[in-house]
Amino acid sequence: MKRNDIILIGILLVIAVGAFFYFNNNRKEGDKVVVTIDGKFYKEFPLNKDIETDIEVPGGGSNHLVIKDGYADVTAASCPDELCVHQKSIHSVKESIICLPNKVVVEIKGDAESELDGVAN
Ligand SMILES: [Zn+2]
Known part of the structure:
Protein backbone atom coordinates (compact mmCIF):
# COMPACT_ATOMS: atom_id res chain seq x y z
CA MET A 1 0.00 0.00 0.00
CA GLY A 30 -34.92 14.21 20.37
CA ASP A 31 -36.56 17.55 19.77
CA LYS A 32 -35.52 19.62 16.80
CA VAL A 33 -36.06 23.18 15.75
CA VAL A 34 -37.29 23.08 12.17
CA VAL A 35 -37.25 26.25 10.10
CA THR A 36 -39.36 26.58 6.97
CA ILE A 37 -39.63 29.53 4.61
CA ASP A 38 -42.78 29.85 2.51
CA GLY A 39 -43.65 26.26 3.38
CA LYS A 40 -40.31 24.89 2.23
CA PHE A 41 -37.76 23.26 4.48
CA TYR A 42 -34.87 25.61 5.24
CA LYS A 43 -32.83 24.21 8.10
CA GLU A 44 -33.14 22.25 11.28
CA PHE A 45 -31.23 22.45 14.53
CA PRO A 46 -31.12 20.28 17.64
CA LEU A 47 -33.02 21.97 20.44
CA ASN A 48 -30.48 20.99 23.07
CA LYS A 49 -27.55 22.75 21.43
CA ASP A 50 -27.06 26.46 21.87
CA ILE A 51 -26.71 28.31 18.59
CA GLU A 52 -27.31 31.73 17.15
CA THR A 53 -28.01 32.07 13.46
CA ASP A 54 -29.62 34.26 10.85
CA ILE A 55 -32.43 32.83 8.78
CA GLU A 56 -31.87 34.38 5.36
CA VAL A 57 -35.14 34.93 3.55
CA PRO A 58 -35.01 34.98 -0.25
CA GLY A 59 -35.68 38.55 -1.26
CA GLY A 60 -33.58 40.16 1.44
CA GLY A 61 -35.28 39.66 4.80
CA SER A 62 -33.87 37.86 7.78
CA ASN A 63 -34.83 36.54 11.20
CA HIS A 64 -32.31 36.09 13.95
CA LEU A 65 -32.81 32.72 15.60
CA VAL A 66 -31.36 31.94 19.01
CA ILE A 67 -31.48 28.50 20.60
CA LYS A 68 -30.43 28.50 24.22
CA ASP A 69 -31.05 26.21 27.18
CA GLY A 70 -33.61 24.21 25.20
CA TYR A 71 -35.57 27.28 24.11
CA ALA A 72 -35.81 28.68 20.59
CA ASP A 73 -36.47 32.36 20.09
CA VAL A 74 -36.46 34.97 17.35
CA THR A 75 -34.64 37.95 18.82
CA ALA A 76 -34.46 40.24 15.79
CA ALA A 77 -36.08 40.44 12.39
CA SER A 78 -36.29 42.56 9.28
CA CYS A 79 -40.07 42.44 9.14
CA PRO A 80 -41.99 45.67 9.80
CA ASP A 81 -44.35 44.31 12.47
CA GLU A 82 -41.74 42.30 14.45
CA LEU A 83 -44.52 40.09 15.78
CA CYS A 84 -42.16 37.14 15.60
CA VAL A 85 -39.69 38.96 17.85
CA HIS A 86 -42.41 39.58 20.41
CA GLN A 87 -43.61 36.00 20.44
CA LYS A 88 -42.50 33.98 23.42
CA SER A 89 -39.61 31.58 23.09
CA ILE A 90 -40.70 28.02 22.41
CA HIS A 91 -39.53 24.69 23.81
CA SER A 92 -42.31 22.12 23.47
CA VAL A 93 -43.13 19.95 20.47
CA LYS A 94 -45.61 21.60 18.07
CA GLU A 95 -44.96 25.09 19.44
CA SER A 96 -43.99 27.59 16.76
CA ILE A 97 -42.91 31.13 16.06
CA ILE A 98 -44.33 32.53 12.85
CA CYS A 99 -43.18 35.54 10.89
CA LEU A 100 -45.90 36.34 8.38
CA PRO A 101 -44.09 39.06 6.38
CA ASN A 102 -41.04 36.81 5.87
CA LYS A 103 -43.13 33.61 5.66
CA VAL A 104 -40.78 32.07 8.18
CA VAL A 105 -42.00 29.36 10.53
CA VAL A 106 -39.85 28.13 13.40
CA GLU A 107 -41.36 24.97 14.82
CA ILE A 108 -40.35 22.40 17.40
CA LYS A 109 -40.66 18.83 16.25
CA GLY A 110 -40.10 15.70 18.27
CA ASP A 111 -38.31 12.58 17.16
CA ALA A 112 -40.72 10.30 19.00
CA GLU A 113 -42.99 9.78 16.01
CA SER A 114 -40.28 8.71 13.61
CA GLU A 115 -38.80 6.38 16.22
CA LEU A 116 -42.18 4.71 16.71
CA ASP A 117 -42.46 4.32 12.96
CA GLY A 118 -39.09 2.63 12.91
CA VAL A 119 -40.19 0.12 15.52
CA ALA A 120 -43.49 -0.59 13.75
CA ASN A 121 -41.77 -1.26 10.46
ZN1 LIG B 1 -41.46 38.88 11.83
Whole structure:
Protein backbone atom coordinates (compact mmCIF):
# COMPACT_ATOMS: atom_id res chain seq x y z
CA MET A 1 0.00 0.00 0.00
CA LYS A 2 1.19 3.46 -0.84
CA ARG A 3 1.33 6.19 1.71
CA ASN A 4 -1.46 8.06 -0.04
CA ASP A 5 -3.73 5.02 0.19
CA ILE A 6 -3.20 4.83 3.92
CA ILE A 7 -4.01 8.53 4.28
CA LEU A 8 -7.15 8.07 2.16
CA ILE A 9 -8.30 5.11 4.24
CA GLY A 10 -7.64 7.09 7.39
CA ILE A 11 -9.74 10.00 6.13
CA LEU A 12 -12.58 7.66 5.12
CA LEU A 13 -12.47 6.03 8.55
CA VAL A 14 -12.68 9.40 10.29
CA ILE A 15 -15.65 10.36 8.11
CA ALA A 16 -17.37 7.04 8.76
CA VAL A 17 -16.88 7.27 12.52
CA GLY A 18 -17.94 10.91 12.50
CA ALA A 19 -21.09 10.11 10.54
CA PHE A 20 -21.90 7.26 12.88
CA PHE A 21 -21.66 9.45 15.95
CA TYR A 22 -23.46 12.28 14.23
CA PHE A 23 -26.48 10.18 13.32
CA ASN A 24 -26.41 8.35 16.61
CA ASN A 25 -26.43 11.60 18.53
CA ASN A 26 -29.05 13.06 16.26
CA ARG A 27 -31.41 10.22 17.01
CA LYS A 28 -31.01 10.61 20.74
CA GLU A 29 -31.17 14.36 20.68
CA GLY A 30 -34.92 14.21 20.37
CA ASP A 31 -36.56 17.55 19.77
CA LYS A 32 -35.52 19.62 16.80
CA VAL A 33 -36.06 23.18 15.75
CA VAL A 34 -37.29 23.08 12.17
CA VAL A 35 -37.25 26.25 10.10
CA THR A 36 -39.36 26.58 6.97
CA ILE A 37 -39.63 29.53 4.61
CA ASP A 38 -42.78 29.85 2.51
CA GLY A 39 -43.65 26.26 3.38
CA LYS A 40 -40.31 24.89 2.23
CA PHE A 41 -37.76 23.26 4.48
CA TYR A 42 -34.87 25.61 5.24
CA LYS A 43 -32.83 24.21 8.10
CA GLU A 44 -33.14 22.25 11.28
CA PHE A 45 -31.23 22.45 14.53
CA PRO A 46 -31.12 20.28 17.64
CA LEU A 47 -33.02 21.97 20.44
CA ASN A 48 -30.48 20.99 23.07
CA LYS A 49 -27.55 22.75 21.43
CA ASP A 50 -27.06 26.46 21.87
CA ILE A 51 -26.71 28.31 18.59
CA GLU A 52 -27.31 31.73 17.15
CA THR A 53 -28.01 32.07 13.46
CA ASP A 54 -29.62 34.26 10.85
CA ILE A 55 -32.43 32.83 8.78
CA GLU A 56 -31.87 34.38 5.36
CA VAL A 57 -35.14 34.93 3.55
CA PRO A 58 -35.01 34.98 -0.25
CA GLY A 59 -35.68 38.55 -1.26
CA GLY A 60 -33.58 40.16 1.44
CA GLY A 61 -35.28 39.66 4.80
CA SER A 62 -33.87 37.86 7.78
CA ASN A 63 -34.83 36.54 11.20
CA HIS A 64 -32.31 36.09 13.95
CA LEU A 65 -32.81 32.72 15.60
CA VAL A 66 -31.36 31.94 19.01
CA ILE A 67 -31.48 28.50 20.60
CA LYS A 68 -30.43 28.50 24.22
CA ASP A 69 -31.05 26.21 27.18
CA GLY A 70 -33.61 24.21 25.20
CA TYR A 71 -35.57 27.28 24.11
CA ALA A 72 -35.81 28.68 20.59
CA ASP A 73 -36.47 32.36 20.09
CA VAL A 74 -36.46 34.97 17.35
CA THR A 75 -34.64 37.95 18.82
CA ALA A 76 -34.46 40.24 15.79
CA ALA A 77 -36.08 40.44 12.39
CA SER A 78 -36.29 42.56 9.28
CA CYS A 79 -40.07 42.44 9.14
CA PRO A 80 -41.99 45.67 9.80
CA ASP A 81 -44.35 44.31 12.47
CA GLU A 82 -41.74 42.30 14.45
CA LEU A 83 -44.52 40.09 15.78
CA CYS A 84 -42.16 37.14 15.60
CA VAL A 85 -39.69 38.96 17.85
CA HIS A 86 -42.41 39.58 20.41
CA GLN A 87 -43.61 36.00 20.44
CA LYS A 88 -42.50 33.98 23.42
CA SER A 89 -39.61 31.58 23.09
CA ILE A 90 -40.70 28.02 22.41
CA HIS A 91 -39.53 24.69 23.81
CA SER A 92 -42.31 22.12 23.47
CA VAL A 93 -43.13 19.95 20.47
CA LYS A 94 -45.61 21.60 18.07
CA GLU A 95 -44.96 25.09 19.44
CA SER A 96 -43.99 27.59 16.76
CA ILE A 97 -42.91 31.13 16.06
CA ILE A 98 -44.33 32.53 12.85
CA CYS A 99 -43.18 35.54 10.89
CA LEU A 100 -45.90 36.34 8.38
CA PRO A 101 -44.09 39.06 6.38
CA ASN A 102 -41.04 36.81 5.87
CA LYS A 103 -43.13 33.61 5.66
CA VAL A 104 -40.78 32.07 8.18
CA VAL A 105 -42.00 29.36 10.53
CA VAL A 106 -39.85 28.13 13.40
CA GLU A 107 -41.36 24.97 14.82
CA ILE A 108 -40.35 22.40 17.40
CA LYS A 109 -40.66 18.83 16.25
CA GLY A 110 -40.10 15.70 18.27
CA ASP A 111 -38.31 12.58 17.16
CA ALA A 112 -40.72 10.30 19.00
CA GLU A 113 -42.99 9.78 16.01
CA SER A 114 -40.28 8.71 13.61
CA GLU A 115 -38.80 6.38 16.22
CA LEU A 116 -42.18 4.71 16.71
CA ASP A 117 -42.46 4.32 12.96
CA GLY A 118 -39.09 2.63 12.91
CA VAL A 119 -40.19 0.12 15.52
CA ALA A 120 -43.49 -0.59 13.75
CA ASN A 121 -41.77 -1.26 10.46
ZN1 LIG B 1 -41.46 38.88 11.83
